[in-house]
Amino acid sequence: MNSTFYQNKDTFLVAVDCIIMGFRDNELQILIARRRMEPLKGGWSLMGGFVNATESINEAAKRVVEEYTGIDNIFMEQVGAYGELNRDLADRVISIAYFALVDMDLFDSSLIEKHNTRWVRITQLPELIFDHKKMVDNTINILQRKAAIKPIGFNLLGDQFTLPTLQSLYESIYQERIDKRNFRKKLLTMDILEKMEEKDKSSSKRGAFYYRFNKEKYDQLIEQGLHFSL
Amino acid sequence: MNSTFYQNKDTFLVAVDCIIMGFRDNELQILIARRRMEPLKGGWSLMGGFVNATESINEAAKRVVEEYTGIDNIFMEQVGAYGELNRDLADRVISIAYFALVDMDLFDSSLIEKHNTRWVRITQLPELIFDHKKMVDNTINILQRKAAIKPIGFNLLGDQFTLPTLQSLYESIYQERIDKRNFRKKLLTMDILEKMEEKDKSSSKRGAFYYRFNKEKYDQLIEQGLHFSL
DNA sequence: GCAAAAGTGTTTCAGGTACACCCATGA
DNA sequence: TCATGGGTGTACCTGAAACACTTTTGC
Numbered sequence: 165m166n167s168t169f170y171q172n173k174d175t176f177l178v179a180v181d182c183i184i185m186g187f188r189d190n191e192l193q194i195l196i197a198r199r200r201m202e203p204l205k206g207g208w209s210l211m212g213g214f215v216n217a218t219e220s221i222n223e224a225a226k227r228v229v230e231e232y233t234g235i236d237n238i239f240m241e242q243v244g245a246y247g248e249l250n251r252d253l254a255d256r257v258i259s260i261a262y263f264a265l266v267d268m269d270l271f272d273s274s275l276i277e278k279h280n281t282r283w284v285r286i287t288q289l290p291e292l293i294f295d296h297k298k299m300v301d302n303t304i305n306i307l308q309r310k311a312a313i314k315p316i317g318f319n320l321l322g323d324q325f326t327l328p329t330l331q332s333l334y335e336s337i338y339q340e341r342i343d344k345r346n347f348r349k350k351l352l353t354m355d356i357l358e359k360m361e362e363k364d365k366s367s368s369k370r371g372a373f374y375y376r377f378n379k380e381k382y383d384q385l386i387e388q389g390l391h392f393s394l
Numbered sequence: 395m396n397s398t399f400y401q402n403k404d405t406f407l408v409a410v411d412c413i414i415m416g417f418r419d420n421e422l423q424i425l426i427a428r429r430r431m432e433p434l435k436g437g438w439s440l441m442g443g444f445v446n447a448t449e450s451i452n453e454a455a456k457r458v459v460e461e462y463t464g465i466d467n468i469f470m471e472q473v474g475a476y477g478e479l480n481r482d483l484a485d486r487v488i489s490i491a492y493f494a495l496v497d498m499d500l501f502d503s504s505l506i507e508k509h510n511t512r513w514v515r516i517t518q519l520p521e522l523i524f525d526h527k528k529m530v531d532n533t534i535n536i537l538q539r540k541a542a543i544k545p546i547g548f549n550l551l552g553d554q555f556t557l558p559t560l561q562s563l564y565e566s567i568y569q570e571r572i573d574k575r576n577f578r579k580k581l582l583t584m585d586i587l588e589k590m591e592e593k594d595k596s597s598s599k600r601g602a603f604y605y606r607f608n609k610e611k612y613d614q615l616i617e618q619g620l621h622f623s624l
Numbered sequence: 625g626c627a628a629a630a631g632t633g634t635t636t637c638a639g640g641t642a643c644a645c646c647c648a649t650g651a
Numbered sequence: 652t653c654a655t656g657g658g659t660g661t662a663c664c665t666g667a668a669a670c671a672c673t674t675t676t677g678c
Contacts, residue, residue, distance in 0.1 A: 169431065169432060169433065169484035169485060170407055170444065170484060170485050170487070173407055173444045174407075174444070174445070174446055174447040175405035175406055175407055175408075176405055176406055176407075176408050176445070176447075177400055177403055177404075177405055177406075178405075178406050178408065178477075178488055201399065202399060203399065214400065214403045214404070215404070215406070215477070215488075216404055217404040217406075217486065218479075219479070220477050220478045220479050221475060221477030221488060222477065222478075224477075242474055242475065244472055244474060244475070245451060245472065245474070245475040245490045247408075247445070247450050247451030247452065247454075247490070248450045248452075249448075249449070249450050254399035254400060255399060255400050256447060257400070258408055258445075258451060258488075260475045260477070
């Protein structure tokens with residue numbers, strides 16, 4: 165790396181903070197950790213880490229998410245950069261927030277005690293350190309906006325899921341109830357789901373059919389100039 | 395600033411790059427500069443600058459925009475952070491992009507030669523250095539999405555403007571033609587504009603009435619649970 | 625047989641879209 | 652008087668929202 169061009173410029177610690185979201189018990193969940201170091205030791209925080217000189221910021225975020233979940237190949241998007249002067253009480257740190265949507269069934273629970281983490285419902289989020297609450301709020305806004313027009317919500321589910329589950333996922337994202345018939349109608353007329361033969365009997369006696377998201381059909385939909393919309 | 399907590403971590407040059415947009419001759423325009431330093435001296439770039447230790451990243455962006463336009467109090471929003479390893483050919487630089495919407499009538503033209511800048515139509519953007527083209531593309535996406543649901547487009551106009559001008563602004567943002575009657579209907583039924591008595595006769599013999607965006611009326615609209623939408 | 629969740633259609637309404645003519649004025 | 656851009660209203664159509672009953676099955 166050639167450093168002769170930009171001289172006498174200040175340099176900064178750069179961190180990534182990750183809003184890792186899952187879905188369980190009909191509610192969105194966020195992974196938070198009890199901080200093990202000062203300042204604010206014992207406070208709840210997002211999963212974070214410093215960016216290394218050898219990696220891009222996207223790679224740093226991916227590394228952090230894998231470290232705390234044990235999952236790779238996770239859907240992630242940048243939320244934004246946070247650069248207030250005193251956002252981190254210990255030192256000047258510029259942080260870039262990312263959100264990750266994970267299938268909680270793939271989560272490695274052994275990492276919970278290792279990193280002192282916990283899944284909490286978004287409706288019951290405790291106070292977070294620094295500006296982490298703002299990062300979460302911005303994430304939820306992005307998620308609400310984006311889940312409506314892109315099929316990103318499926319990243320929160322296993323590859324098989326029932327329509328009632330999918331509906332409750334969207335209800336949790338939008339924080340409002342949705343009419344069952346309208347929801348199913350919209351979804352099924354898009355023709356991007358594949359109905360399975362088996363049913364999920366875990367939450368009712370009758371059982372609900374499993375469906376699978378069909379990426380090929382989705383791509384066709386887009387090619388036809390149509391849009392995903394929920 | 396206390397630096398005893400986070401030790402042995404890499405630090406980075408952090409820059410801001412600003413997509414400064416204006417509106418003139420019925421088209422969106424972007425301010426670009428011919429780069430005066432290596433690497434890629436002579437290439438077209440966005441307005442950029444390094445973040446100083448004494449300022450937040452938002453303040454850095456504001457400083458840069460003022461420096462290149464001579465205008466303060468500009469509408470700005472963050473686009474995102476760009477952190478690929480070799481995005482800047484000279485050194486590892488993490489850059490945070492911001493877009494700014496300015497009233498070109500307030501632009502200080504004397505700064506053009508000082509900074510080697512030029513306004514170009516977005517439809518005629520030359521090749522830009524580094525990942526600046528990607529920043530512009532992301533900005534245009536954000537602008538198209540956001541201008542449809544928030545009255546941010548008015549930041550590109552003086553405080554008086556005609557409806558034909560406003561329409562051509564939206565046509566330039568969306569890159570498509572809009573029906574005159576539908577546009578006016580939607581806008582006027584929102585009741586957020588104030589009709590002036592004077593006309594703008596510069597672009598027709600008959601002249602078009604000036605209007606003013608009325609922030610109070612807009613706030614009322616929102617309070618009533620209604621939405622801006624164009 | 626009953627409780628509990630899954631599944632299914634129709635009507636209504638609002639908002640978006642398409643569309644063509646008259647008006648005012650300077651040259 | 653004519654060329655140029657400004658201004659106006661209606662009909663249609665699509666998609667969103669509201670709404671209630673039947674089905675399945677384990678207990």
